[in-house]
Amino acid sequence: MPYLFTCPHCSAKTQVEDRYSGQSGECFTCGGAIEIPDFTGAAKHSATDMPLRPAARSMGKLIAAGVVLLLLVSLVFVIVQFGGSSVTRLAEVRKQRASLSNLETIAAAMNAYAADYGVYPPPMIRNAAGMPMHSWRVLLLPYLGEQTMYDGFDLGKPWNHPTNIDAAYMMPEVYLHPADDSTIIGRAGYYMVTGKGTLFPPQGPLGPEDVTDKPAQTILLIAGAAPSNRAGGGWTEPLDYDFAKMRGVINGNLGVEPGGMIKSGVTVVTVDGRGHFLPNEMPPATFNALVTPRGNEPLADDTLD
Numbered sequence: 097m098p099y100l101f102t103c104p105h106c107s108a109k110t111q112v113e114d115r116y117s118g119q120s121g122e123c124f125t126c127g128g129a130i131e132i133p134d135f136t137g138a139a140k141h142s143a144t145d146m147p148l149r150p151a152a153r154s155m156g157k158l159i160a161a162g163v164v165l166l167l168l169v170s171l172v173f174v175i176v177q178f179g180g181s182s183v184t185r186l187a188e189v190r191k192q193r194a195s196l197s198n199l200e201t202i203a204a205a206m207n208a209y210a211a212d213y214g215v216y217p218p219p220m221i222r223n224a225a226g227m228p229m230h231s232w233r234v235l236l237l238p239y240l241g242e243q244t245m246y247d248g249f250d251l252g253k254p255w256n257h258p259t260n261i262d263a264a265y266m267m268p269e270v271y272l273h274p275a276d277d278s279t280i281i282g283r284a285g286y287y288m289v290t291g292k293g294t295l296f297p298p299q300g301p302l303g304p305e306d307v308t309d310k311p312a313q314t315i316l317l318i319a320g321a322a323p324s325n326r327a328g329g330g331w332t333e334p335l336d337y338d339f340a341k342m343r344g345v346i347n348g349n350l351g352v353e354p355g356g357m358i359k360s361g362v363t364v365v366t367v368d369g370r371g372h373f374l375p376n377e378m379p380p381a382t383f384n385a386l387v388t389p390r391g392n393e394p395l396a397d398d399t400l401d
Contacts, residue, residue, distance in 0.1 A: 103130055188358055194274040195285070195319050195363040196371030201270050202286060203316055203365040205239035207304065215303040216316075219290050220334030221251060228334040230255050233271060233284065242268055255332040264332045271331045273319055275357040284331040285357065286317050291339035293388050295367075304367055307389040311367035313399060314389045319363045321356030339387060344380030354383065372400045 118134035210216050217232040230251060237246035248263035255264070264282060273285025290296040295307075295316065307314050323337050337354070346362050347355035354374070355362040361375040367389070374383065385393035386400075 188275075188360065191274040192358055192361075192363060192373055195357070196365075196373065198270045198273070199286060199317055199319065199363055199365035199371045200369060201240070202236070203367075203369045203371075205236050206316060207367075207369060208239045209236060210303050213303075214305075216295060216301040218301050219288050219296050219336050223252075227254070229253075230260075231284075231332050231334045231336075232288065233331050237268070240268055240270060249332075255330070255334065260332065264330065267331045273357050282330050282332075283322060284333075284335075286319055287323060288336040289315065289318060289339050289342070289354075289387050290336045293391065294339050295389050296336070302389060307367055309389055309391060309393070310395075312370065313386055313395050314367045315364050315386045316367050317365050318354045319357055320354055321351050324351050342384075344383035344387075346374055346376045346378055346383060366400070374400075 118132060120129070120131045206216055217235045219232055220228045221230040221235065223229050230249070234246065234249055234251070234255075237243070245263065245266065245268070250257065250259050250263075253260055255261075267282040267284075271284050271286060276283060276285050288294075288296050292298065295302050295314070304311065318337065320337065323335050337352075341352050343353065345353045347353065347359065350356045354364070355376075357363075361373055361378075363371060363373055364386075365371045366386075374386075382395070382399065385391055385395055
């Protein structure tokens with residue numbers, strides 16, 4: 097008979113079969129270490145139990161039927177009281193994990209680009225007149241195994257030229273945030289944080305060797321809604337977050353602050369290529385310190401644990 101178990105780490109509620117009673121393992125939702133209580137011990141018969149007579153067995157069947165009915169009613173109550181929030185939390189955790197996987201894939205490509213050029217890709221390609229032409233996401237295509245797609249772009253024409261719009265129709269799946277349920281085709285879910293004091297200052301991008309803060313505590317990319325609350329946010333459009341406009345409030349002002357996809361926080365990836373989930377409760381000063389690559393801010397070793 098299954099029992100309702102609540103994870104002490106993520107509060108996910110799960111129906112656990114009695115064969116797992118008293119065992120330990122990992123929560124299927126958050127991966128945290130858990131120990132299942134020995135909830136079958138009380139149900140074991142003692143060695144002195146006597147066989148039931150026929151009449152007693154009939155009464156036992158009626159009692160058992162009543163217990164089953166009571167359990168069914170209780171289960172319905174549990175589903176009504178907790179089911180909705182548990183299902184929502186589980187779905188959010190799954191999207192969170194998928195987003196972290198995307199970020200780590202993109203980060204690996206960015207670090208491969210930096211290994212070739214000494215710096216990370218610039219936020220945007222500009223023409224000779226300084227006009228924005230294409231996003232860094234286009235430059236990164238060969239490092240994501242998308243050389244054929246990359247070859248379809250004309251980098252001498254802007255991102256919204258018909259030729260490049262056709263080339264951008266099939267966005268790499270890794271650029272799509274798993275929590276983006278909009279009907280907008282090709283909207284990016286991952287962005288740089290640009291501006292003075294970031295990895296991507298106005299004078300040009302830095303490289304891994306330019307980072308003097310801990311690489312494991314320096315944000316490379318963040319997940320989020322389209323910056324400046326743009327409805328489009330196409331993946332080839334040269335559009336990223338402006339650090340000067342941010343206060344560091346996770347899930348604050350949509351399109352300006354980090355987040356906008358997962359209600360309880362935001363996914364990011366650091367220079368060392370590891371993905372992290374930052375909760376809404378993170379102090380703005382901590383987030384801002386994580387953005388700067390050479391700020392020398394004192395951060396605890398477990399800041400991103």
